[in-house]
Amino acid sequence: MKENVLEVKNLKTYFTLKSERIGSEPEVVKAVNDLSFEVKKGEILGIVGESGCGKSTLGKTIMRLNHKTEGTISYKGSEIFDLDKNELKDFRKEMQMVFQDPFSSLNPRKKVGDLLAQPLKIHGMTDKKEIDEKINAIMREVGINPAYKGRFPHQFSGGQRQRIGIARALMLNPEFIICDEAVSALDVSIQAQVINLLLDLHDKYGFTYIFIAHDLAVVEFISTRILVMYLGKIVETADKDVLVKTHMHPYTKALFNAFPATDPQGRENKEQVVMGDVPSPIKPPSGCHFHPRCPHAKDICREKYPELKEVEPGHKVACWLYE
Amino acid sequence: MKDTNTRETLLSMENVNVSFKTHRGTVRAVRNLNLKINKGDTLALVGESGCGKSVTAHTINQLIPMPPGVIESGKVIFEGRDLLKLNIKEVAKLRGEKISMIFQEPMTSLNPVFKIGDQIAEVFMTHRQISRKEALKRTVDLLNLVKIPAAEKRINDYPHQLSGGMRQRAMIAMALASPEPGLLIADEPTTALDVTIQAQILRLISDLKKDVNMSVLLITHDMGVVAETADRVVVMYAGRKVEEADVYSLFDNPKHPYTLGLLNSLPSNEKYHNAERLEAIKGTIPDLLTIGDGCPFENRCPDAGPKCSGTFPEETKIGEDHSVWCHYLENQEPSK
């Protein structure tokens, strides 16, 4: 068993919305609602869920780019929200993030060379030659010609920009990388290249990844373990191979079922798709949040939220069907 | 769908060329495109950014902004008439009555200050001599048809009060409100939606197509969506049609190196169950400003040879309803 690098316990991140009418109770979005999980060194934890499930908020909270409302996030044993200024700087060095939108995540007014030099300068590297060598090495690593250092982000294609985003994350030799929908905005053929790059880097440097995406196929391909979220809660988690074979939660089943197969055979007699809309995270349904869409909903599902329980080693489900 | 060739043609495009003039030069967005949509069929136009699939749809609907757009040549025949020769009024009439379009983000095509019921009823009232009350009644029926729950109440909602999936349903209802819904152009209709909602909308479009006997032109980048809904498929790359087939032949026996590459890039492909890496297509999409007359896929193609840069290949028919445009089909290793 490898050690846990990250331990999240009972994490809650709530956002208070401005009240719509004067005097009315302000509404609270429970974006991340009482989550607990661990990430082991070197693993690729895939977090999958639809819009409003809180997966991006979770990623940003772990990066301390958001506040937390309750709970603990401990990275290598220390609570990240208790770090002082210097400790935070060290933490920022070790944990990096790759963002979804390669158009907006790179400052349009900065040249690629400056974008990549920035993290080094922030963390006190001043030697121009050293910085330059490092930039060249990393650019080669991610497959961008170092000769393009003087170009602006808009002069690259989406895929190349995402490579630049990855390069920036690599500049500080991190150990832990959070990819927030890092390949979602890319064309399929480019997406495959970037996924391969991320996996190559993982093998070479032994990074730990949290890979957040809405695309089940991508998460399934890249991850070693998967965590399925619905409206701020974990509904199921297991090793990739286990989850692919035996998904137990009705929502996980619905996700797998709704995902279009790349084969037209047998599409006429596919199972019924799950009905209903994803509810608003402002007012999630009572009890189990999935019950209004669940074909197996029982009385208890409307009343109480089921606990996340281990059904077999490493496989946890939050559903009354498996109590 | 073996009888596609004998079906009546609803719309055909012949040798269509569309360009955009920018300050950097001319972007040749669609080149020598021929395609045909049969009555009651779903034709999927599939390809990545810049392949010309949206421009194709906008050419049919005459929504190309001119300038900078120029339709250089070609015909778009719909029910025996060349749409490119119609005047603005006739096009507008056709758009309202027989050809409708739904977009990726329905919010931009619904008017935010009107209730959705009124917006759909408006379509009824413009094309038919009926009262507002009657129109609203039919609107409720339509909203029920597209499975919007509590339709009687929903007609009083404003677009922002609906979820993304519901808005897309409302857009479909509006398309169905036209007097003779003949062709529905769906431009990435589910790209902005969650996967469970996507499944619902795709199902809805398929069901409606059968019920109303309408044809659908589905524009998408997602091979999964194609496999779920299309009858015939046209694969486009950098403005060119590279492969065309009925959906079963295409997925059974993809022939063009680009189609193959696209399918191999998908992490959902069955063969990746225990694979370490994806088979990505190397390189990037060529710049449409500088592209020559050869095969646009040449620089990324594993099978490319000396012929590829000179001319765009002729059609090779490899099945009853399956054509490929490639110079070196024989170079391919047998796939699958």
Add this chain to the structure above:
Amino acid sequence: MENTEQNKLEKNSLLKEALFQLKGNKPAIIGFIIIAAFIIMAIFAPYLTPFSPTDQDISIRKTAPFVTEHLLGTDDLGRDLLTRIIFGSRISLIIGTISVGISLTFGILIGLLSGYIGGWFDNIVQRLVDIMLAFPYILLTIVIVALLGPSLVNAMIAIGISQIPSYIRVVRASVLAEKENDYVTAERSLGASDRELMFKSILPNCIAPIFVQATLGIGNAILSSAALSFLGLGAQPPTPEWGLMIASSREFVTSAWWIVTFPGIAVFLTVLGFNLLADGLRDVLDPRMKS
């Protein structure tokens, strides 16, 4: 998808694209030509005219225009009107740039802080801005000049100060929009300090609207300084300031129309030039104004 392709092309060279579009914008070109002429006039003033702007010659007072070598005639003290207008462009240019410089410096600083920090600080700043904007602009300027004492320098300061609120608004609005972009989050996650984020990341991306506002502002400042001088609160005689020229000759409106009219036309043309150019720039630089 083609739309993204086109966005890409547009983004590809913002400046080139802006110039390309500006070329097709006739009013903006006219504005540009007027301003260019105005600047050339200001720089080469002594070489453009054989006369001095301040030398008086009672013998040729109120010479009518277009008849003697004094092309636009002379004023009530016999000074060449054209010369005074040409030299006046220097003063107007200085007033425009300095007062806009003052408003820019404070406007950017306060607007940036207000938009970036947000919260109570933003609330206080915005209420102050509201209060300042609730005063009639010219009245506010007059009050400030009255406090500082009438002079050209004080007029510039007054105009600069009274314009600050509108710059705060513009800067804050674009900071609020830029702040939401992922690149800010990305750079924060790298450990960048707030100061770095504000000045090095966000500010350079807010330049376009600020630039438009500044162009408009120069025209505005020229107009206001003319107004102040007209009221006797700005430039003092014998400075060849356009507003002052109009003021000191208003009694001759009926007898020697040109003394009032030509400086008036000069003010009108310059302000028009800046407004036309600013409108054109806004069209090409501000994506929200694009159709």
